[in-house]
Amino acid sequence: MNTDQVYLKPNLVIEPLFDNWYAWSHLISPATAAMNITGRHLKIMSSYIQAPAAHAAAVKNPKMLGGPFIDYDGKRVDEIEQLRNDTLENQKELIVFSEAVKELNLMLKAKAKGYSLEPLYEEVPEVLKGYVELIYDLNNQPSFRFFEPLLYNSEFYNETSQSILLWLTDNDERPFVLSTPRLEDKDKIHLNIPFSHNGLDALSKMRRTPGSLSEIKEKLNIPPDMESVFESFFTTELPKAYEKYTGDKVRMRYFGHACILVETKDVSILIDPIISYYGYPQEVDRFSDMDLPDTIDYVLITHNHQDHILFETLIPLRHKIKNIVVPRSSNGSLQDPSLKLMFKSIGFNNVVEIDEMDTINFNDCSITGIPFIGEHSDLNIQAKICHHVRVGDFKMIFVADSCNVESKIYQRVQALLGDVDVIFLGMECDGAPLSWLYGPLLTEPLARDKDSSRRLAGSNFERGKGLVKAFNPKEVYVYAMGQEPWLEFISSIKYTDESHPIVQSDLLIKDCKANNIVAERLFGEKEIMYLK
Known part of the structure; x- marks a missing residue:
């Protein structure tokens, strides 16, 4: 191998970890990270140590997919116990922080009765003093908000918790990642570097631009005993060249789940990036990294869920992203951390916040x-927003998982923006209960019947139909269903023809076709050309 001119293999996974757990957005902001350490990681590890066989059985049960069960077949208990002990030692500050949040909530519930909150600042737990403001809402319900930028500049934000795991994948099969920490593996390289490390940009560029093997080894500080494994991640074989779109139309490419690339000869817009790997036998056709432009003008993020913000895709793309557009958060609430602060902290220096009905104009395009x-x-x-994208006179909306519970909202939006040509909407209308994602943030348990009623669910047929009626599109595409095999590791979704979201989306597609609207549920890959 000519070690001065090597390419990164297209099936190399650059997997971000936090304390050996798969990293997602709630593990970056210090407040949500603290709550997830105590309310998710430590609980799952302790449960596995106590009953590994129960976890092994649950993982094999399809009905339990996505549950809080470690997937090591009841083995490696000693390593999980060591990881738990390391977490208790290394994350003392965040564990104390988490307990202080619970203590603060209890104090406010007991003592904030509608009178001034000023005397209660003395009773704020010591570790939270200077980081919180005590507040009432207009119904005199007490709460607090964080000064989140101060938390990022405190001992509670520690980049040494971040690391990168490098490994080669040879298929789409991966176990569900959010409930199983990573343990040592001889075929994988674990780099103790933060997500912002510029060596990751240099490594990622080598997917298309050859580089020196010795230089990238030095930049990433690869230990001598791992050099042979590291070298196996590279090849001298030229990658397939990207063919830049140079036509006069608008090209739409579906990459799977909620990931759409909109291109003209001058502009590229990528929504909710989740990009599949290639370089191994595949049963489902798909676009991949080789189909992305060398420069992405705008990446649009719809909302702060782990299947819409995937660091495993975004960090390798960071060097080619000009602007990343995120919804503005509610400024300091525990459940709504700032996406702008999060992305800036992990090396994205081009973050643009957008509010409802805000517009970004460029060339002959706009994003609203x-x-x-x-x-x-x-x-x-x-921190959730849909996107209205206009290219010339052509208009699209990407509503992701928005659940149209009140059609008048979109009717009022249509009155301002007019009809659109194409709608992309998610219809995963079952959804997990509140506790599946937000449970670690709760300071008091929620009754099961209430938890089950408050779901992470998108639009069903009737609600999707209301959206179509509001915007009068020519085409409707159901997407963001998590059906692709390369999504299962993060979505934990497996449908049958009888699954409620499939039945409901089939009804919408049938109704659209009956009204002369082109309609389809997207899967795998799709390319469509449109006139501006």
Whole structure:
């Protein structure tokens, strides 16, 4: 191998970890990270140590897919116990922080009775003093908000918790990652570097641009005993060249789940990036990294869920992203951490916040944020937005998992923006209960019947039909269903023809076709050309 001119193999996974757990957005902001350490990681590890056989049985049960069960077949208990002990030692500050949040909530519940909150600042737990403001809402319900930028500049934000796991995949099969920590593996390289490390950009560029093996080894500080494994991640074989789109139309490419690439000869817009690997036998056709442009003008993020913000895709793309557009959060609430602060902390220096009905204009295009409702278990979360994208006179909306519980909202949006040509909407209308995602943030348990009623669910047939009626599109595409095999590791979804979301989306597609609207549920890959 000519070690001065090597390429990164297209099936190399650059997997971000936090304390050996798969990293997602709630593990970056210090407040949500603290709550997930105590309310998720430590609980799952302790449960596995006590009953490994029960975890092994649960993992084999399809009905339990996505549950809080470690997938090591009841083995490696000693290693999990060591990881738990390391977490208790290394994350003392965040564990104390988590307990202080619970203590603060209890204090406010007991003592904030509608009178001034000023005397209660003295009773704020010591570790939280200077990081919180005590507040009432207009119904005199007490709460607090964090000064989140201060937390990022405190001992509670520690980049040494971040690391990167490098490994080669040879198929789409991966176990569900959010409930199983990573343990040592001789075929994988574990780099103790933060997500912002510029060596990750240099490594990622080598997918298309050859580089020196010795230089990238030095940049990433590869230990001598891992050099042979590291070298296996590279090849001298030229990758397939990207063919830049140079036509006069708008090209739409579906990459799977909620990931759509919109291109003209001048502009590229990528929504909710989740990109499949290639370089191994595949049963489902798909676009992959080789189909992305060398520069992405705008990456649009719809909301702060792990299947829409995937660091495993975003960090390798960081070097080619000009702007990443995120919804603005509610500024300091525990359940709604700032996406702008999060992305900046992990090396994205080009973050643009967008509010509802804000517009970004460029060339002959515009991006307008429109309301995203539902799918967040009725929590006050503002970091969610749908996108109205205009290219020339051609208009599309990407509503992701927004659940159209009140059609008048989108009717009012239509009155301002007019009809659209194409709608992309998610119809995963079962959804998990509140506790599946937000459980670690709760300071008091929620009754099971209430938890079950507040779901992370998108639109069903009737609600999807209301959206179509509001915007009068020529085409409707159901997407963001998590059906692709390369999504299962993060979505934990397996449908049958009788699954409720499939039945409901079939009804919408049938209804659209009956009204002369082109309609389809997207799967795998799709390319469509449109006139501007």
